[in-house]
Amino acid sequence: MAILIDEKTKVLVQGITGKQGRFHTQQMLAFGTRIVAGTGPGREGEEVEGVPVYDTVEAAVERHGANASVLFVPAPFAKDAAFEAIAAGLSPVVIIAEHVPLHDAMEIMAFAREKNAVVIGPNTYGLCTPGSRCKMGIPPNTVFSPGPVGVVARSGTLSYEIVQSLSAAGLGQTTVVGMGGDRVVGVSFVDILKRFEKDPETRAVVLVGEIGGTAEEEAAEFIKQMTKPVVAYIAGRSAPPGKRMGHAGAIIERGRGTFESKVKALREGGAQVASMPWEVPDLVKQALG
Amino acid sequence: MKFYEYMAKDVLRRHGIPIPPGRLATTPEEAEAAAREIGPVAVKAQVLVGGRGKAGGIKLAETPEEARRAAEAILGMDLKGYIVEKVYCEGKLDIDKELYLGITVDAGAKRPLVIASASGGMDIEEVPEKAIVRMHVPVPWGLSPYMGRQLARRLGLTGSLAGQFADILMRLWTVFRSYDAELVEINPLAIVGERIIAADARLNVDDDALYRHPDLPRVSEATELEKKVRELGLAFVQLDGDIGIMANGAGINMATLDAVKHFGGEPMNFLDAGGGSAAEPTAQALELLVEKGPKAILINIFGGITRCDEVAKAIIRVKEEKGIPMPLVVRLVGTNEEQGRAMLREHGIEAFRSMAEAARKVVELARGGANG
The missing domain is CATH 3.40.50.720 (NAD(P)-binding Rossmann-like Domain)
Structure with missing residues (x-):
């Protein structure tokens, strides 16, 4: 699956x-x-x-x-x-x-x-289904392992970081999807969350977001309807407004897309939010029970 | 890339959108001459930041003498960190009503979005939601004239004003498309008697599309260092702290800043050495960081494709050839990580596997530097 x-x-x-x-x-x-x-x-x-x-x-x-x-x-x-x-x-x-x-x-x-x-994408590392040995894109082969966690992220190396920490903790992945760091990209968090919710193999979802845009807020709305637990991490708490943090989409414009707004929305949606990336595996373990 | 107001106005004028008469001036004498030609003028600082009116960057002048004095006051002024080098002297308008009209990209809908309001003149973010009308533009068909008429009706415009509004919107759409714009905005779009005139203009062109607009002037709001880093193909943002940061990838970079803050440190910068973490950009980025003189430096590398031993080699080369006078902490994981960390330790550079430990350590070292 x-x-x-x-x-x-x-x-x-x-x-x-x-x-x-x-x-x-x-x-x-x-x-x-x-x-x-x-x-x-x-x-x-x-x-x-x-x-x-x-x-x-x-x-x-x-x-x-x-x-x-x-x-x-x-x-x-x-x-x-x-x-x-x-x-x-x-x-x-x-x-x-x-x-x-x-x-x-x-x-x-x-x-x-x-x-x-x-x-x-564009501006993505691609996606990978470790259990099927199928990878389309550029992530390092060594970080993945098969298991019950779906991962969806906006950024590349941060995904590798978190996926590797999941693998090291014995938490393998169903599919890992990088949506891309640009403003206009193909799939959204909601598109992918819907698929993970339907996928029988996926038992928990990790969402890796960052400042800018409103994709995480929209995801939070959908998480309210999900039966599977979601653990989120949002990068960019310390980013100043008006500055583009590497990704074209990672910019706080006119008070929108702030860290606080995303974390608040995700918590209200029922997601567990990690304050640092290395806290993700423990939260996933707790969510899986 | 943002256009200065005078450049954006020139684009609108060439696309048949009415603008007030105006002249660019770089000296008080030129401003005086412009006012002699035009009559009463608004003398407007040409800077790329908003809110210039409130900050004293716009002055009204009834006479050429007043225009000269206004230009004297504004030229050389520091507006939010930007020194004013040019003023635009523009004929004063007797405005009856101010509208807002803009076209931008709605990332969520993946379509262009027209935004209009009968309450113009202020930042659109401050306009109450019920006073704003929005309309998505279908891709690839584009804007149809009926959309302009429909928006005009929703704004309460009738007769000739409605026709002029719809015409301006069609022309603005042409600008949006032909300039690969991220944003084109007229605020205020002024009703002056029976005419509609663009009293201010913003045009932001997509940086990624500049290659197909070789004739456009290049405007940069980057600092010298930001320019230099960009030439190397890296992304740099100056922050207020004293710990130099470098990581490979935008997301992990932001996470690294957050981690340093988490342990009580203050990052000096954001520096993305590229997701691929090739050895050469790593060395060049590190040299730049050292030049900036932070109290300590943290490098966070997740070596995917590039091998960690290559990255370590690049770091050691910088240390031996240029010298790294401040404490350096490296977090290195990925292909050949053991080898890379061992090489660094041999050269007296602290190398970690855990991002948390590395972030904690660099904050400690930066504090030590401050106390000692």
Whole structure:
């Protein structure tokens, strides 16, 4: 079970012939991901790590039945690549690139909505279902372990930090999803929480948020209806207003998106909120009983 | 990237949105000449921070002589940390009513959002919710003229004013799209007799889209250090404390600041050395941090793809080549972490596995420095 990806996921790597695409293809294969094909315009007929390369997504789908895609394509070309994957019916479509223009992101999400595709990112590390040995993206292979905890986060290294601490405490994961650090991204906390709530293998959920925007407040509303326990950690308690803390979305603007507002909303929604990242595993253990 | 008011106004003018006559001035004499040409003017400081009126950055002048004195007072003024280098002298308007009109991105809805109000002139955040009308714009079809007419009706505008409003909104939408804007805002949008005029303007362009706008002027509000760090592809934010911080990734960076505060320390900065934690950016970022002279430095690295021994090597190189005079605490986990920590210890650098312990230690060392 788990969510979004599993052993049936046949992964396409768009931009497989680039330096990043090549390296992460090797890493994903080492993890166990079923990568069936790659694309690199003008590179049809080549192989990368034994994976056949095509000019178009259409060809990769026809020949290998790819049903999901991860994009290692530079930001200026991400919109076209995402459109190609969505048009071919692939889902999820994982956009790793940072600095995708905001207007491009809005267009990608509109097209995804029309085609019923799930988009992860942009500016994400991707997602991973440890029990199925399926990873789409760039997180280190060593942090994951299979188990009952669903994890959804906005940021990368902080996810690794928390996932590793869960694994070290014997708390494995069903699926770990990085939504991406940009303002406009594909899936929201609520989209993922809904899936974890329905997934029979997931018994508790960890939500890793940060200052800026209102995604955590919206999540808090949904948590009220959930039957599964949620443990949250929000980064950025000490961030000053008006400053962009690395992520395009991590900014307190005009009094909105503050740490206090998010923690309050999550507590009222019924989530346990850790004040420091290293407190998360204990709270999850307590929640699981 | 934020545009100065005079630049944003110029964009509106070129897209057919009515603006008052105005001239840019960098000296009191130029302001005087502008007023002689235009008549009574408002002399407005050109800075990228809001609230300049309250802070004394806008003065009214009836005569050219008054305009010169107003410019003398405003030029060189420190407005919230920004020194005023230019003033915009703009023809005074006899405003009957002030509206608000803006287009921004609603991140949650993933669509552009038009915001309008019949109560303009103040910060839109201070306008009561019932006085604001909002309308999402469908992607990819964009704004239709009917939406402008509908908004005008909801604001209580009729006749020629309603037509002008709808026309301005369509033109503003063109600006929003063609400039890859994050925000375009006219506040106030002034009703002057039978005409509607943009009395102020803001235009923020998406930094990530600047590559496809090579002709736009580049405006930066970053400090020198922030600029330098950005050139290295890193993200830096200056804070008020005395403990230098560096981590790889935005989220873990924020968490590191929070941890230092948790143990009673005050972070000097936010510095993201990149999620990949490559050795070279790590070294360059550390050199910058050392130059800033904090009481102690904490480096928090979760080595995913890059190996921890490479990161340790970069840190040791900086220590040996440039010197690190203040106490340095490193938290290093991930690929080859044991090796990395051992290398650091050999060079007298405290290395931890636990983020909590590292944060506690750096606060202790910074305090020790303060007392000794």
